[in-house]
Amino acid sequence: MMAENSSLQNVKQRFGIIGSSPLLNRAIEIAMQVAPTDLSVLITGESGVGKENLAQIIHQYSARKHNAYIAVNCGAIPKGTIDSELFGHEKGSYTDAKNERKGYFEVAEGGTIFLDEIGELPVDVQAKLLRLLENHEYMRVGSSKVQKSNVRVVAATNVNMRQAIADGRFREDLYYRLGTIPIQVPALRERPDDINLLFRKFATDCAEQYRRPVVRLDTSAQDMLKKYYWPGNIRQLKNIAEQVAIIEDGETLVSAERLSSYLPDDARQSNLPSVIHHSHANERSFENEREILYQVLFDMKKDIAELKAALKNNGNAAPVSATHEDTANSPILDMDYVTPYSPHSAGITVQTSNAPQRTNHSALPKNNIEEAEEYVEESLSLQDAEKEMIQKALAKHRGRRKAAAEDLNISERTLYRKIKEYDLD
Numbered sequence: 001m002m003a004e005n006s007s008l009q010n011v012k013q014r015f016g017i018i019g020s021s022p023l024l025n026r027a028i029e030i031a032m033q034v035a036p037t038d039l040s041v042l043i044t045g046e047s048g049v050g051k052e053n054l055a056q057i058i059h060q061y062s063a064r065k066h067n068a069y070i071a072v073n074c075g076a077i078p079k080g081t082i083d084s085e086l087f088g089h090e091k092g093s094y095t096d097a098k099n100e101r102k103g104y105f106e107v108a109e110g111g112t113i114f115l116d117e118i119g120e121l122p123v124d125v126q127a128k129l130l131r132l133l134e135n136h137e138y139m140r141v142g143s144s145k146v147q148k149s150n151v152r153v154v155a156a157t158n159v160n161m162r163q164a165i166a167d168g169r170f171r172e173d174l175y176y177r178l179g180t181i182p183i184q185v186p187a188l189r190e191r192p193d194d195i196n197l198l199f200r201k202f203a204t205d206c207a208e209q210y211r212r213p214v215v216r217l218d219t220s221a222q223d224m225l226k227k228y229y230w231p232g233n234i235r236q237l238k239n240i241a242e243q244v245a246i247i248e249d250g251e252t253l254v255s256a257e258r259l260s261s262y263l264p265d266d267a268r269q270s271n272l273p274s275v276i277h278h279s280h281a282n283e284r285s286f287e288n289e290r291e292i293l294y295q296v297l298f299d300m301k302k303d304i305a306e307l308k309a310a311l312k313n314n315g316n317a318a319p320v321s322a323t324h325e326d327t328a329n330s331p332i333l334d335m336d337y338v339t340p341y342s343p344h345s346a347g348i349t350v351q352t353s354n355a356p357q358r359t360n361h362s363a364l365p366k367n368n369i370e371e372a373e374e375y376v377e378e379s380l381s382l383q384d385a386e387k388e389m390i391q392k393a394l395a396k397h398r399g400r401r402k403a404a405a406e407d408l409n410i411s412e413r414t415l416y417r418k419i420k421e422y423d424l425d
Contacts, residue, residue, distance in 0.1 A: 007032070008029065008032075011028055011032060011057060012028070015057060016053075017053060018194065018198050018201050019191055019193075019194030020193070021191030021193065021194055023184075023186035023191060024185075024191055024194070027054060028054070030181070031054045032057065032061055034058060034183075035058045035059075036061070036063065037062075039181050040152070040153045040155070041153075041154045041155070041179075042156070042180075042181070043154065043155070043182075043185060044156070044158070044161070044183070045184060045185030045187065046187045046231075046233055047232070047233065047235070048188075048233035048235035049185045049186070049187055050185065050233075050234055051116070051185050052071060052114065054183060054185065056069070056114075059112040064111050064152055067108075067109075067110040067111030067112075068107060068110070068111035069108070069111055069113075070107060070111070070112075070114065071116060072086070072113065072114065073117055074117045074118055074121045075120035082121070082125055083122075083124070083125050083128070083141055084097075085103060086104050086128075087105060087106075087128060087138050087140055088103030089101050089141035089142050090140050090143045092142065093141045093142020093143070097141075100140075105132065109149070109150060109151060111151065111152070112151070112153075112154060113151050113152070113153055113154070114154045114156070115129075115153065115154070115156070117156070117157060118155040118156065118157045119157040119158075119170060120159075123168075123169070123170075126170065126171045126174050129174060130173060130177060132149055133178070136148055136149050155178045161175055188234055188237060189228075189229055189230050192226045195226055195230075195237065196217070198237055199217070199240075202237065202245075203242070203244060203245040204245075212245065213249070213251055216250075217253065217254050218253040218254065218256070220257075221253075221258070221259040223256070224259055225237075225259075240263065244262055386418070387424070389408065390404070390408065390419065390424060391424060393407050393408050394419075394424070401416065
């Protein structure tokens with residue numbers, strides 16, 4: 001156990017790896033164990049976690065360490081040329097192919113090739129890579145000659161490969177062929193105890209390079225670094241450490257308040273799950289619709305009351321009209337419900353869901369008027385029910401009008417108006 005720990009520390013020192021996280025240690029141990037073999041390795045992890053360090057460990061601790069090591073970023077090579085870059089091409093194979101060219105696999109013969117961002121590899125090139133891994137054979141672009149390859153392939157990606165396979169962006173057979181030995185590199189947030197060590201190392205290196213005092217963080221600033229999510233991982237931490245090392249006064253402890261100016265706005269939040277504030281747009285829309293319905297009903301009751309007065313006065317009542325205040329408060333003035341009485345007409349029109357019914361006042365018998373009054377009285381029971389509901393809501397919430405309005409699903413403004421209308425003060 002002592003020898004294993006010593007070997008692990010030697011590897012960390014040799015490759016400049018800082019940290020003692022169990023997850024990080026496990027990843028390094030797997031890389032050391034698989035290094036002597038020729039098995040292909042797939043290293044997964046977020047961008048900026050240091051996946052290439054493990055690829056270098058695998059190469060340097062293998063029998064191929066004296067041969068070439070080539071790192072290729074598959075996402076940085078244009079799709080039209082990546083086939084040629086990897087496998088080479090013959091003279092005249094395409095317009096600009098004025099000379100033959102060796103590909104990376106041919107140059108790295110006997111050594112190791114590191115294919116970073118393997119998830120960005122075009123599907124047609126994936127088929128050629130699969131053949132190379134299975135049969136150790138490939139062909140240059142524009143050539144029919146099969147060439148043998150003795151290259152160790154180590155790949156890395158920050159893409160969700162399962163999702164890429166499901167989307168048809170990556171071949172499943174190639175995924176299993178590359179991932180003979182999978183290694184997962186932990187994100188920086190998964191090793192919080194290493195964050196301040198890394199910050200100190202990056203800040204110190206930068207200060208020494210530019211001959212500046214070494215900055216130090218107080219406890220609050222160190223806690224802030226631990227709680228931050230670090231979407232850019234080690235690469236982002238190094239960038240911020242260098243900014244602080246150059247700009248801040250090394251003689252003064254850097255506080256959390258000062259450090260937060262170097263971090264994005266979300267750095268002020270903890271690493272706890274984010275609180276998602278759901279939009280209340282739909283809820284507010286529903287409340288507005290409810291208010292509209294209430295307003296329409298209130299206007300209907302007022303019109304019916306005036307109609308009742310008009311019937312009692314044998315048509316001598318003033319025309320039904322909305323006051324300026326009612327028009328301002330009501331979002332809808334729908335005349336499909338009630339057509340107001342006009343002195344220039346011979347009768348009163350009440351619009352229903354079917355067809356308008358017109359009656360003549362001069363020919364209206366007394367018993368018809370009584371029936372109309374009965375109908376109006378029955379409709380006005382809604383007014384009594386509403387008044388009772390408002391009274392109960394106010395009693396329930398001990399006169400707190402805001403709470404009562406929420407309970408009734410109406411606005412405070414509407415409630416205040418109804419309280420005044422029903423004389424409930």
